[in-house]
Amino acid sequence: MLNTKPQSHPEFKTLSIFQLLKIFWQGRKLRPHEKWNREQIKQHQEKELRKLRDFAYSNSPFYKKFHKGLENSPLHELPVLTKKELMSSWDEIVTDRSLHLKDVENFLNNLKGAELYRDKYYAYATGGTTGVKGIFIYSKKEWFKFFSIAIRSSGWINIPFHFGKKSRMAIVQSTLPWHVAGGIAFIKIPFVNMLALDTTEPLEQIVKKLNDFQPNLLGGFAENIHTLAKEQLAGRLRIKPDTITSTAETLKKEARKAIEEAWGIKPFEEYGATETGVIASECEAHNGQHIYEDLVVVEVVDNDNKIVPPGEYGNKILVTVLWNRTLPIIRYELSDHIKLDTKPCSCGRIFTLIKEIQGREENVIHLPGQAGNRVAIEPDLFFDNMVLLPIDGWQIVQEKEDTISFLILGPHKDFKEADFLKHIVDEIVKHGAKPPSVKVEYIKELKKTKLGKTITIQALKKGEK
Incomplete structure (x- = not known):
C-alpha cells in the first residue's frame, strides 16, 4: 500500500549546475525538430520506432512473445498494451532482467523523497484513478530525458531563466514522492526558488503561503489553478505571476476565463502521463497542444482500435514512447478522449495539434x-x-x-x-x-x-x- 501521508523527514535531491545544463542542453537539442516538415517527422518516427522494437525484441521476453510473427508489421497492426496487461507482465516487459515488480513496489512503499532505486533507477506509480495502479521505472539517462522534454517548451511559454538570478516558482499539486508530479517537490534546482504546496492543504494556508512567496511562475493541477484564480478575483489571493501552467487535469473553458480575468494572462496547458512523460503542450498561439511527435507516436482510435480522423473525438489513444528502453511502451492504451485539429497551428510548428481533450472514458x-x-x-x-x-x-x-x-x-x-x-x-x-x-x-x-x-x-x- 503506497503511503499517502506527507513526509516528515523528506530526502531531497539537489541538481548540480552540470546536471541542470545537461537537461537544458537536451531540451534545446529538440528545438530544430520543430521546423521539420511532415515527411521528416514520418522518417524520424519510423527510424526511432525500428530501433525501439529491435531493442525490445532482443531484451524483453514479453515483447518477443507479444509481437511474435509481427516483428516487421506496421505499428497499427500490433496488439494493444493495456495497463492491466502491463502490470501482470511487468517482470517480463522490463529489459533489465534483475528488476522485479515486487521489489520496486516495496521501494516505493518506503520512499521518502527523490531516492534512486538501487542507485540506478527512478520509479513512480500512478494514482489508480482508472481502477488499475501502474508502476513505471526510468534509468538515470531516461529520467534526464523525461525532464528535458518538459524543458523544451519553456521558450514557448515565456518561462524566464537566468543563471545567477533565481526565479520564484510555486507549484500546487501532489507532494507524494512516489507520484511523478510529487517527485518534483523533492528536487532542488539551481537558480530556482521553488515553493511546493500540497493540494490537500487547507486553501487558506495555500493562499497565505503564496501571498508571502509572491511567485513569478505558478503551476499545478488544473482545478487548483482554477480555484486560486477565484481566490484572486475575490481579493484573498494577491499575487502577480508572469506565467501560469497547468497539468494533470483538463483545463476547461470556465477555468481559462477565470485565470485570464484574475491575472490578465493566458495559461499554458501541458498534457502527459507518468507512463509517457509529456505528450503535448500549448504554445504561445494558444490554439491547442502540440504533440511531441519526435518523441511519441499518438494514435487516436475508437473502441475497436481503428484510427479516428482529425476533427472527431476518439474513445482512447494508443501511445508509443520512442525514447524509453527500460520499460518499453508500445501501443499503450490511455483512456483519454481527444480530438485532433484539422489544420496546423498558426505559430508555424508542424507538430499535430490536439484541439480538445474531453476527459477520460472513466468520465x-x-x-x-x-x-x-x-x-x-x-x-x-x-x-x-x-x-x-x-x-x-x-x-x-x-x-x-x-x-x-x-x-x-x-x-x-x-x-x-x-x-x-x-x-x-x-x-x-x-x-x-x-x-x-x-x-x-x-x-x-x-x-x-x-x-x-x-x-x-x-x-x-x-x-x-
Missing part, C-alpha cells in the same frame, strides 16, 4: 437509451451546463445505471434546484437516453483523490449497475 456516463441501447453522455454536456449555474463548485457521481447525483458546493441564493434538475434531464434526453433518476446533494468541500486531484465526473465502472 463518460452510460445510460439506458430510448431505443433499447446504451447511450454515452460525454463530459462536455455536463461541463457546458454546470458552468452556467450560480454555485461555487460541483461534482457528479453516477450511483446506479440510471441514477445520477449532483454534488453542489456553495449554491448562491438564485440557484433553483428543481429548475436545474429539469433542465439537465431534458439535455440528457435530447441525446437519446431515457430520463435518469437525478438528485442534488449539498457538500461543504469537493472530494479529492489521494493525489489531491478533483474527480469532476465519476461514472460507473464497466460491469457495475
